[in-house]
Amino acid sequence: MNAPIRVLIHGASGRMGQTLLRLMAEQPSLTLAAAVAPPVAETGLLGQPFHPVAELDAAPDFDVAIDFSLPVAFDGILALCAKRRTAFVSGTTGLASQQRAVLQAASVQIPVLWASNFSLGVAVLEDLVERAARTLSGWDCDIVESHHTRKLDAPSGTALTLGAAAGRGGADPRYASLRAGDIVGEHLVQFAGQGERIELIHRATNRDIFARGALHAAARLAGRDPGAYRLRDLLD
Numbered sequence: 001m002n003a004p005i006r007v008l009i010h011g012a013s014g015r016m017g018q019t020l021l022r023l024m025a026e027q028p029s030l031t032l033a034a035a036v037a038p039p040v041a042e043t044g045l046l047g048q049p050f051h052p053v054a055e056l057d058a059a060p061d062f063d064v065a066i067d068f069s070l071p072v073a074f075d076g077i078l079a080l081c082a083k084r085r086t087a088f089v090s091g092t093t094g095l096a097s098q099q100r101a102v103l104q105a106a107s108v109q110i111p112v113l114w115a116s117n118f119s120l121g122v123a124v125l126e127d128l129v130e131r132a133a134r135t136l137s138g139w140d141c142d143i144v145e146s147h148h149t150r151k152l153d154a155p156s157g158t159a160l161t162l163g164a165a166a167g168r169g170g171a172d173p174r175y176a177s178l179r180a181g182d183i184v185g186e187h188l189v190q191f192a193g194q195g196e197r198i199e200l201i202h203r204a205t206n207r208d209i210f211a212r213g214a215l216h217a218a219a220r221l222a223g224r225d226p227g228a229y230r231l232r233d234l235l236d
């Protein structure tokens, strides 16, 4: 039997961090090495002690980090993974272009996977949007994203990913963002022509889909050759 893959969860006290910790047992190949969070958060919903962010360098050995935190916290965990030569999975959105460049540079040394959305449905939607944009030349393309009021970045990472897909198909998308209540995440991509309109919508109704996608990716990324992987590279 293979040794379990040791996982460090970064942003462990957050909405996604807590979901990841709850669902980790579903991936029997994974074991928790550390749950990292700022010092104000002493224990999470599951009662596990947090490793303080301030002592990130002293984190126990791990094989892969899963990061769902904030842009301000991203550089530190990526640097630790590069230093320890571990795999890095991140879903943190709102990154600056310079942070994306550093991530790309790190992929020469370690396996990395960053995705704006870890759900299967959005992966399919991305393909549909590119195809629609390619076919519907001259139609207006608008992307409307809705999220909970605690979300800090806008447009969402997913909206930008879908916009890039539309762009590859030749469209020039516009963006609109709504923040309301506890909406987990909704993305509408609308193509409007003369006398007709197509709406492609993805609605996330809970965060488990994102956490399962990230845990699945972590289990398959650990131990791989360095490189920048996409979610679709690791799907069964």
Ligand SMILES: NC(=O)C1=CN([C@@H]2O[C@H](COP(=O)(O)OP(=O)(O)OC[C@H]3O[C@@H](n4cnc5c(N)ncnc54)[C@H](OP(=O)(O)O)[C@@H]3O)[C@@H](O)[C@H]2O)C=CC1
Binding pocket: 010, 011, 012, 013, 014, 015, 016, 017, 037, 038, 040, 041, 053, 068, 069, 070, 071, 072, 073, 090, 091, 092, 093, 094, 115, 116, 117, 118, 119, 153, 210
């Ligand atoms: N790619 C995807 O599929 C998805 C991506 N996301 C993205 O993941 C990120 C996290 O989302 P969510 O869980 O809702 O956000 P939360 O605000 O609930 O969680 C953020 C986490 O980061 C921690 N944190 C804050 N500041 C620092 C710091 N300076 N150093 C280290 N850790 C810090 C927070 O600690 P504390 O609790 O103390 O504030 C918390 O643990 C966002 O960028 C979001 O857009 C979200 C869902 C899906």
Ligand SMILES: O=C(O)C1=N[C@H](C(=O)O)C[C@H](O)C1
Binding pocket: 093, 116, 117, 147, 151, 155, 156, 157, 158, 159, 184, 185, 186
């Ligand atoms: O912050 C969130 O909650 C989410 N963020 C991601 C994004 O920015 O696209 C993914 C999902 O929509 C939830």
